[in-house]
Amino acid sequence: MSIRQQIPLLEALADIDERIRVVEEDLALRRGGLQALRGEVAGLETKIAASSESISSMEKTRNELQLEVRQMGSQIEKSREKLGRSRNERESLAATRELEELRKLVRDREDEVQKLENLLERARTSITESKTRHDALTKELEGDAEGVTQALSERETQRVQLLAERETAVKALPPILYRRYETIRSRRPRAIASTHNGTCNGCFISVPPMMFQKMMRQEEFEQCPNCKRILYYVPKDSGGSNA
Numbered sequence: 001m002s003i004r005q006q007i008p009l010l011e012a013l014a015d016i017d018e019r020i021r022v023v024e025e026d027l028a029l030r031r032g033g034l035q036a037l038r039g040e041v042a043g044l045e046t047k048i049a050a051s052s053e054s055i056s057s058m059e060k061t062r063n064e065l066q067l068e069v070r071q072m073g074s075q076i077e078k079s080r081e082k083l084g085r086s087r088n089e090r091e092s093l094a095a096t097r098e099l100e101e102l103r104k105l106v107r108d109r110e111d112e113v114q115k116l117e118n119l120l121e122r123a124r125t126s127i128t129e130s131k132t133r134h135d136a137l138t139k140e141l142e143g144d145a146e147g148v149t150q151a152l153s154e155r156e157t158q159r160v161q162l163l164a165e166r167e168t169a170v171k172a173l174p175p176i177l178y179r180r181y182e183t184i185r186s187r188r189p190r191a192i193a194s195t196h197n198g199t200c201n202g203c204f205i206s207v208p209p210m211m212f213q214k215m216m217r218q219e220e221f222e223q224c225p226n227c228k229r230i231l232y233y234v235p236k237d238s239g240g241s242n243a
């Protein structure tokens with residue numbers, strides 16, 4: 001088979017590979033989008049669960065502190081009575097000190113309760129925000145699921161069809177040329193390039209004149225010295241190349 005016959009076959013394969021690449025990129029993008037959405041929903045669920053847990057533990061601590069404050073209230077009452085009953089300066093001093101200590105303990109607990117209330121407020125707001133976002137995303141996911149699933153299956157069908165076309169295109173090529181094509185394709189999405197004037201239309205660099213002279217005889221495929229693509233000559237008016 002002359003290279004003039006091989007060129008259109010090679011170009012047909014390169015076109016199919018280009019279409020496969022586009023379909024596969026689209027598939028990956030859609031799958032990725034779906035996955036990211038699901039990941040965000042799962043992340044929000046974890047966050048909500050953690051916040052709920054920390055809210056109940058803060059509430060428990062706050063309730064305990066409030067209970068202590070009430071108990072200290074009755075102790076303060078007793079201290080006051082003691083102060084009222086004190087018969088000398090020593091007793092009155094002791095009762096006053098006890099009263100001050102108790103009042104300080106109550107203040108400390110009230111401060112802690114206030115701090116906890118602030119934290120609880122923040123945690124509840126954050127939970128509400130997370131829940132709102134979670135519900136919106138879940139709805140989006142449910143709405144999208146059908147559309148995305150359909151788009152995915154359409155692309156998947158396209159991909160299978162293209163792979164079948166590819167198999168036919170590969171069989172039409174000499175195996176050595178195909179192997180060469182595949183080796184280059186592992187580095188370059190489009191492994192071929194044509195030239196009509198000595199400039200590689202893959203990388204737009206001129207090939208050496210001697211090489212171009214040889215290429216014009218269309219006896220064998222060359223390799224672009226710069227981009228390493230399979231390079232071949234196509235006369236300008238032939239319209240044969242879209243590479």
Ligand SMILES: [Zn+2]
Nearest residue numbers: 200203224227
């Ligand atoms: Zn090149």
